[in-house]
Amino acid sequence: MIRQDRMREFAARFALMLVVYAGFATREPSYYHVAGIASLLDGAFLTGVIALGVGLTMVAGEMDLSVGSMAALAGVLSIKLETFGVLPALVASTALAALVGAAQGWFIARLRINSLIFTVGTLIAFRGFALLLAGEQTVNIPIADLDATDFLSAHWLFLSPLGGLLIVVALLIFGLTTFTSWGREIYAIGGGRTEARAAGVSVRRPLVLAFAMSAGLAGLAGAVMSLQSDSATPLGYDAVLLDAVTVCLIGGVALRGGRGSVVGIMIGLFTLRFLVSGIASLGAPFWAQSLASGVLLISLILAEGGYAFLRRRRSFAGVGGLRGGMS
Missing domain, CATH: 1.20.5 (Single alpha-helices involved in coiled-coils or other helix-helix interfaces)
Structure with missing residues (x-):
């Protein structure tokens, strides 16, 4: 019975996404042209990658509020490290973000701290570190190195590095949550922490993993976007948390934990992107998109x-x- 209800819910969310898409595709031909599809995928990258990470913490019954600040910090760090190469800058920024996220998860699990309160503190701290590292100003890639990041803006038919990376991240998170015991532990502690402990499921490991993935993906998204634009601001990405949580909720991730899926998050992501991009293509003001x-x-x-x-x-x-x- 529960499985049937979940399938009905999934079908309803998928139908909603198609209705939103069809509603704007009939008025805006770019929605089904190659360039339009590429633009939609590029526009979905930042929110989508961060939503996949935040969704893991929500499934675990927690919430990571620091992802916007982490993305900004990783963006500044990637610009600073770009002199060593684009790939080393991306790897270093992402790895450092994941390490810090793992530490957050460890403290939350070990000390049983409320994740909302704890990540409000880290949100402020990460923003402060970003301001310190950037000298309270926008940082830019040296003019001599601008060509090194051109490949991030390239397109092959409807796919760009951003769109391809979004798909790869979604597939990796799907594999983690579907085929590994560590991924299933995240659902177990989100569905009932007391019951999970009684069944011998570790609470610390899935929380460390969920927060490491959340921070790591936020760092990856912030670094990629900053390198693509050749600059980073320590005050950037302040609104991405709300967009990511909205995507997760539209995709069926439960705030109480234990429920949600990568497929649902992707449905929520494209439902929101179709809606926002469609309204923008009609020339409506920004407040209309938010409303x-x-x-x-x-x-x-x-x-x-x-x-x-x-x-x-x-x-x-x-x-x-x-x-x-x-x-």
Whole structure:
């Protein structure tokens, strides 16, 4: 029964994504042209990669609020390290971010700290480190090295390095959560931490892994975007957390933990991108994009709440009828 409900929910979210896409594709031909598809994938990269990481912490029953600051810090660091090469800068920035994220997860698990409170502190701290490293100003790649990052803006048909990297990250997270015991442990502690402990499931390991992946993916996204644009600002990416959480919620990730999937997150990502890009293509102001995203999310939450309410009423009615028949 639960599996059937999940399949219905998945189908409904997928249908919503198609409706949003079709609604704008009929008015904007670029939606089904190669250049339009490439632009949509590029625009989805930053939010998508960070949402995949944040989604892991949400599935674990926690939340990483520091991803925007981590992306900014990794972006500044990658620009500073670009003199050693683009690839070393990306690897170093991502690895350092993942290491710091693992430390966050360890402290949260070991000391049983509320992740919302703890990552508010690290959000502020990471932003401060980014400002310190950048000297409180935008940092740029030296003019002599500008050609080194040109490949990040290249396109092959509808795919660019950004779009390809988004797909690779999604496949890796899908493999982690579907085929490994470590990935299944993240769902186990999110579904019921007390029950997971009673079953002998480690709480520390999945939390360390979830926060390491969240911070590492935020670092990767911030570094790639900064290198592509040849500059980084320590105050950048301040709004990406809200977009990432919105994507996860649209994709069916539960705030209480234990529920969510990579496929759902990708559906949520492209639903939001189709909506925002479609409204922008019509020449609407930025507030209209924000308003439409909020209305979509609220409508989904109300629909889920209404469906759950009706299911509870049916269950109670069934129990009452059964008791009446027995008496």
